[in-house]
Structures are given as C-alpha cells and as structure tokens.
Amino acid sequence: MEELPSVLWSYRTTPRSATQETPFSLTYGFEAVVPAEFITSSPRMVAYAAEVNEEERRVDLDLAEEKRDMAMAKVAIYKNILTGYYNARVKHLRFNPGDLVLRKNSVSRTEPQEKLNPKWEGPYCVVESSQNGYCKLAYRNDSRVP
Template sequence: MSRSATRETPFSLTYGSEAVVPVEFITPSPRMVAFTAEVNDEERKIDLDLTDEIRDAFAARIALHKNIFANYYNARVKYFRFRPGDLVLRKNSISRSEPQGKLNPRWEGLYRVVDASQSGYCKLAHRDGVLVPRTWHAENLRLYYP
C-alpha cells in the first residue's frame, strides 16, 4: 500500500522500483506485456543513480505532511498560562512525594505560583512561602478551585 505522505510504497522507497505481484505472471498486466529486458536494464541504472535525490524529495514531502498535521492540531489547542499568585495542585505521579497506588490521591499539596514563564514552567512555593526546589511544567499542575 502506498503511504499518504509520499504516495509511494515502502518497497519502492527502499529498492527504487515497484514489486511484481506473482498474480501478474499468470495473468499478464500491461506493464508485464510492455517489458523488454534491454530497456529495463537502462531504466534501472538511471533509477539507481537518482535514488538519493528521490529519497530526499520524499523526506521533504513527509516533513511537509507532518508540519501540516502539526499546524492543524496546534490551531485548536487552547493554552492555559498560570499567573503568579494562583493556587495549584501538583501531580503525585511526577513528584512521588506520596506512595503510588490505585486508591492513593492523584494530586498532592496546595502550592502558590511564584513565577510563571511563557514556555509553561512555573516556580512554586509552599503556603508558608518556602520555595519548592524544582520548576514544574504546567501540564503537571492543576489550578485549585476552592
């Protein structure tokens, strides 16, 4: 099957030519009828010379395809930024301050955001003002609603 990004089969990307299905030997297809060994050898040499350029073109097309999907996804993402003074809970699976288990809490503590960067990292402090030693990414924090 051909890939949607390259419109080529993985076999053709690897070996530089299309595979012949065994059924085509029994029931000749148009490409088997038009086959001549001399022309095929010449075209195969040309294809082998151009393999690197073809792979580079496909790599560029795949990168473009991934970029289109990333832009499509990121256009719908709503980013949430914490502000200094917000009260947050910290994910217990990341901090591991309490034992992990099925019935244990998923979030722990109540922290105040001291500093928040544009990239989503926050410096936290305990309620008494003592700073937490690490910075935390916003995906590991949750806003506390009293």
C-alpha cells in the same frame, strides 16, 4: 501464520499517505511487481524489456537518495499540517504568579506509574511563568519544587 508473508508484502507495497511512496521503493529504489501482475497480463508486464529495464533500474538506483530526501520533506510538511490541525483546538492557559496548579505525576516521576496511583500531585503555587507556558513552582511553604 500462513497469511503473514502476504500481509507484509501488501504493507510494503502500499503507498503511505505522508510520502505517497511505498516503503519498498524507498528502501530499494524501485517499485516491486505485485504477484497478481504475473497471473494476469498487466501493462507493466506486457511492456517489459530486459535491456531497457536494466538501464532504467540503474537510473532509479541513482535517484533513490533524491527520492528519499523528497519523501522526508513530504513527511515534514505532513507533520506540520497535522500539528496545525490539532493545535487549532488547543486553548492556551496563562498562569500568573500566585495561582495554584497540579502537576502530572508522570512528569516528576516521584512515584511509579501504576494503575491505582494518583495521576496528579500538588497543589503547587506558581512563582513565575513565561510566554511559552514554562512555570516555576513552589510548595505551600515557599520552598522551590525541583
């Protein structure tokens, strides 16, 4: 319990890989001074001047919204890179009318998801399918699956 504040502080002041920004700087518009910088003389603490700092702080606050927008753009690029990385290993299957398939039980939610319940339901017959993987299914007696 005593370590929680220092763990949260380190989490908030560590740059994220997606944005290269710290959550603290995105929230407040400027970087935080780490407590260790008070103990040892760091270049930031040596170069501190109150008058200049106040002016630079106002500039940082003016540019905070732009910094957040840039971070959102970086996150979008990062997500596209990750999506491409994971989708490169996907083997796309095309279902033809008449194929028998199983459907995940969590999709239809006909039964509650419990530990011992079946994960799949079916088999269903594919009535029609599209290029993006969407399929219309029917029961064995040719009635459509809702």
